Amino acid sequence: MKVRHKKNECIGCALCEQEAPEYFTMDDEGMAILIDSTKMGAFHHRKALEYDRPALTRAAEGCPVNIIHVD
Numbered sequence: 001m002k003v004r005h006k007k008n009e010c011i012g013c014a015l016c017e018q019e020a021p022e023y024f025t026m027d028d029e030g031m032a033i034l035i036d037s038t039k040m041g042a043f044h045h046r047k048a049l050e051y052d053r054p055a056l057t058r059a060a061e062g063c064p065v066n067i068i069h070v071d
């Protein structure tokens, strides 16, 4: 499975870091970063473990600006 994050629309609420700290952390400007990701177009992408699907789904469903996608 993969996770995508549209970093430039993040508003810095930190919910994703709370729900999935192995995938998201906050940068020096207080915005979320998808750890170990590669930028492709508007999104940062990375592979994710199936084991982490529940946490990533909570992050995606909780993101107030809907910029996290689990595929």
Ligand code: SF4
Pocket: 009, 010, 011, 012, 013, 014, 015, 016, 017, 031, 032, 059, 062, 063, 064, 065, 066, 067, 068
């Ligand atoms: S949940 Fe969404 S808006 Fe909040 S910090 Fe994470 S990516 Fe940004």
